[in-house]
Amino acid sequence: MLKVQPPSIDEVAALKPGAILISFLQPSAHADVVKALASQKVTAFSLELVPRISRAQSMDALSSQAGVSGYKSVLLAANRLGKFFPLLITAAGTVTPARVLVLGVGVAGLQAIATARRLGAVVEAYDVRPAVKDEVKSLGATFVELPLEAQEGQGGYAAQQSEEFLRRQRELIGDHVATADVVITTAAVPGRRAPTLVTRDMVVRMRPGSVIVDLAADTGGNVEVTKPGEAIVLNGVTIDGSRNLATTMPVHASQLFSRNVSTLLLSLVKDGQVKLDFSDEIVKGCCLTNAGELVHPQAKALLETSKA
Numbered sequence: 001m002l003k004v005q006p007p008s009i010d011e012v013a014a015l016k017p018g019a020i021l022i023s024f025l026q027p028s029a030h031a032d033v034v035k036a037l038a039s040q041k042v043t044a045f046s047l048e049l050v051p052r053i054s055r056a057q058s059m060d061a062l063s064s065q066a067g068v069s070g071y072k073s074v075l076l077a078a079n080r081l082g083k084f085f086p087l088l089i090t091a092a093g094t095v096t097p098a099r100v101l102v103l104g105v106g107v108a109g110l111q112a113i114a115t116a117r118r119l120g121a122v123v124e125a126y127d128v129r130p131a132v133k134d135e136v137k138s139l140g141a142t143f144v145e146l147p148l149e150a151q152e153g154q155g156g157y158a159a160q161q162s163e164e165f166l167r168r169q170r171e172l173i174g175d176h177v178a179t180a181d182v183v184i185t186t187a188a189v190p191g192r193r194a195p196t197l198v199t200r201d202m203v204v205r206m207r208p209g210s211v212i213v214d215l216a217a218d219t220g221g222n223v224e225v226t227k228p229g230e231a232i233v234l235n236g237v238t239i240d241g242s243r244n245l246a247t248t249m250p251v252h253a254s255q256l257f258s259r260n261v262s263t264l265l266l267s268l269v270k271d272g273q274v275k276l277d278f279s280d281e282i283v284k285g286c287c288l289t290n291a292g293e294l295v296h297p298q299a300k301a302l303l304e305t306s307k308a
């Protein structure tokens with residue numbers, strides 16, 4: 001069974017023992033589904049857990065869908081903004097380009113920068129991982145340098161930041177937020193609530209008519225006032241907390257997602273049969289349950305916590 005969202009308990013019960021499931025499973029949010037998959041003897045692969053190694057890039061559904069969201073976030077912002085994005089020199093006067101600030105430069109952030117640049121905006125971007133500075137520059141944007149220590153975690157992800165770090169970050173980024181016409185926030189730390197980068201006071205300092213799109217809305221939001229799934233207006237500033245933007249571009253989101261899933265499935269097949277090789281980094285990395293067992297250490301830890 002190949003799915004986008006985790007199955008319901010009833011769907012799991014309908015699966016044959018030995019069946020294979022590939023889907024986003026969000027094991028940290030669906031312990032009951034993971035337990036049901038194990039007891040039903042389903043071999044389940046969680047797309048979130050596909051290792052981010054070169055060989056698995058074509059199976060990386062988190063990246064393909066984040067790219068769609070990053071692109072669409074800028075179009076949403078441009079649609080709401082009562083201004084042009086590009087510099088225009090016309091007989092009726094000169095239009096200055098929109099200023100876009102992107103906070104968090106992972107896959108979605110990079111696509112947001114590229115899209116805003118293509119529309120002609122002046123773009124600034126910031127991330128707690130200075131390693132992304134060259135990528136930001138190569139897209140024609142400016143990397144915002146803050147006098148803060150880097151927060152590099154493992155595997156190219158950000159480390160969890162202290163509340164003191166985030167307080168100083170908010171202080172330092174405040175002027176950049178205040179002068180932006182559009183802020184796109186994408187900051188995340190795997191397995192944690194999204195950090196708060198923009199407070200209510202910072203929103204109030206922005207010019208009326210400015211727009212924030214908070215791509216972290218689903219995991220708690222990077223903006224203090226974000227309402228997941230809604231667009232609200234505070235002091236004339238729109239804060240768009242749209243969820244799962246990939247669903248708003250179904251053609252290409254589906255095309256990329258299906259390629260991710262089929263590549264993962266076909267990598268498990270040898271001579272027309274599914275053969276699982278647990279010495280393979282990809283199988284070991286994203287297989288959650290197999291033959292009635294929880295085979296993923298993270299899932300095991302999760303279920304032990306939920307029992308306690």
Ligand SMILES: NC(=O)c1ccc[n+]([C@@H]2O[C@H](COP(=O)([O-])OP(=O)(O)OC[C@H]3O[C@@H](n4cnc5c(N)ncnc54)[C@H](O)[C@@H]3O)[C@@H](O)[C@H]2O)c1
Pocket residue numbers: 051052053054056057060062063066103104105106107108109126127128129155156157158161169186187188189190195197
């Ligand atoms: N196959 C591959 O090699 C591959 C594929 C995809 C992604 N990656 C890498 O994985 C990493 C994570 O990408 P992702 O898009 O999943 O990231 P993510 O969704 O986990 O986080 C988005 C960004 O938010 C940043 N962030 C976290 N806290 C922040 C804060 N307080 N302020 C500002 N920014 C903050 C992170 O550093 C990250 O760049 C990147 O280095 C990416 O290049 C590698």
